Amino acid sequence: MAGRVDLDGNPINPMTICMIGAGGFIGSHLCEKLMSETQHTVLAVDVYSDKIKHLLEPTSLPWNGRIQFHRINIKNDSRLEGLIKMADLTVNLAAICTPADYNTRPLDTIYSNFIDALPVVKYCSENGKRLIHFSTCEVYGKTIGAFLPEESPLRQDPAYFLLSEDASPCIFGPIEKQRWSYACAKQLIERLIYAEGAENGLEFTIVRPFNWIGPRMDFIPGIDGPSEGVPRVLACFSNNLLRHEPLKLVDGGHSQRTFIYIKDAIEAVSLMIENPARANGHIFNVGNPNNEVTVKQLAEMMTQVYSKVSGETPLETPTVDVSSKEFYGEGYDDSDKRIPDMTIINRQLGWNPKTSLWDLLESTLTYQHRTYAEAVKQAMSKTTTN
Ligand SMILES: NC(=O)c1ccc[n+]([C@@H]2O[C@H](COP(=O)([O-])OP(=O)(O)OC[C@H]3O[C@@H](n4cnc5c(N)ncnc54)[C@H](O)[C@@H]3O)[C@@H](O)[C@H]2O)c1
Numbered sequence: 001m002a003g004r005v006d007l008d009g010n011p012i013n014p015m016t017i018c019m020i021g022a023g024g025f026i027g028s029h030l031c032e033k034l035m036s037e038t039q040h041t042v043l044a045v046d047v048y049s050d051k052i053k054h055l056l057e058p059t060s061l062p063w064n065g066r067i068q069f070h071r072i073n074i075k076n077d078s079r080l081e082g083l084i085k086m087a088d089l090t091v092n093l094a095a096i097c098t099p100a101d102y103n104t105r106p107l108d109t110i111y112s113n114f115i116d117a118l119p120v121v122k123y124c125s126e127n128g129k130r131l132i133h134f135s136t137c138e139v140y141g142k143t144i145g146a147f148l149p150e151e152s153p154l155r156q157d158p159a160y161f162l163l164s165e166d167a168s169p170c171i172f173g174p175i176e177k178q179r180w181s182y183a184c185a186k187q188l189i190e191r192l193i194y195a196e197g198a199e200n201g202l203e204f205t206i207v208r209p210f211n212w213i214g215p216r217m218d219f220i221p222g223i224d225g226p227s228e229g230v231p232r233v234l235a236c237f238s239n240n241l242l243r244h245e246p247l248k249l250v251d252g253g254h255s256q257r258t259f260i261y262i263k264d265a266i267e268a269v270s271l272m273i274e275n276p277a278r279a280n281g282h283i284f285n286v287g288n289p290n291n292e293v294t295v296k297q298l299a300e301m302m303t304q305v306y307s308k309v310s311g312e313t314p315l316e317t318p319t320v321d322v323s324s325k326e327f328y329g330e331g332y333d334d335s336d337k338r339i340p341d342m343t344i345i346n347r348q349l350g351w352n353p354k355t356s357l358w359d360l361l362e363s364t365l366t367y368q369h370r371t372y373a374e375a376v377k378q379a380m381s382k383t384t385t386n
């Protein structure tokens, strides 16, 4: 750890980082990395701490004192400004970011992703503090290619689907498709941050994650989250596999995604934190363009991998089709395809993802099986005996 230098060979000085949303999936991995590989101090802000409790206790851990947990709801807590003032850098991860909420809780979604982020931007700008704000690949919405006829050869041309920070438009559906409440709120906060940079000199970096997945993502319904809750696809499919039930393919599972292993993505965030001169003023796609699959292919691969890591035989019919209206309710819509252009992050930070989809699913599903299989078995046997 001693003598660590940045990408330009300058020594990295320890800094204090106010991390809002530190108790979530990405926050927990970022805290782990900062504690085990750097000398930085983290002021961890969240309403939950379960996913970072291994870092907070016992007090004898080598990073004792370098991470402090502040149970704060940023909607209504005057302590936030003080924490931002104490820090050199603020990383804002806090958000409602599960698609099942976008059309069913659109107001909460818009408040969480826009209104609640406003004071964070304001305090950083007024106090001359650097901000790394987490946006989303969803700001791109649908691809231009999605509007071409199905059989058009142009659909194969990257110009019609590659998502580039400085060139691609943001294409959302109509207002009644409330799915886009999240993407639209994220887009507006990006524009506000950009404007604070341009008009008031805010030092900012915007991160657009493309489907980061790995251990500790979301929850397993009825085990460590609500029974009727609908998490993101990795946890939905893990839940189906753990319960030995078919994986549900929304509208046939034709949508395409690129998935990246959380540990690869965290490397990129770490480079942004420690290389401000290269990261400030930029918007970065962070994804793995080599790991593209349809959701149906993802379901098939997860079924195969889970069988390998659990030793269980897959179901004869491993998937079942379900309409989006039935699964998510009225107002759902979808991004058709998401491949990140990597030009800017390559140029600024020289970063590339490493882990294949098969390998990341193998380590993630090993974790899911080890963490949840017994609890799911017990919960299921209770339901059948009652
Ligand atoms: N995981 C991904 O692939 C992905 C993709 C695109 C964008 N993002 C963005 O990255 C960020 C983090 O995502 P994640 O996957 O870790 O989600 P997450 O839900 O696991 O983490 C978000 C955390 O923010 C906290 N939070 C929310 N509102 C809060 C409030 N008012 N006060 C205090 N804490 C609050 C939550 O308790 C949670 O722990 C989000 O902004 C999300 O939109 C993530």
Ligand SMILES: O=c1ccn([C@@H]2O[C@H](COP(=O)(O)OP(=O)(O)O[C@H]3OC[C@](O)(CO)[C@H]3O)[C@@H](O)[C@H]2O)c(=O)[nH]1
Pocket (backbone or CB within 6 Å): 097, 098, 099, 136, 137, 138, 182, 209, 210, 211, 231, 232, 233, 234, 236, 237, 248, 249, 250, 251, 253, 255, 257, 295, 334, 335
């Ligand atoms: O049981 C299921 C659950 C989901 N699907 C479909 O899978 C696709 C991906 O779904 P999910 O990972 O839940 O979410 P999205 O990729 O659509 O959106 C996320 O992207 C980034 C982020 O901003 C934060 O993580 C979030 O908005 C989708 O097509 C579902 O319909 C399924 O078939 N079965």
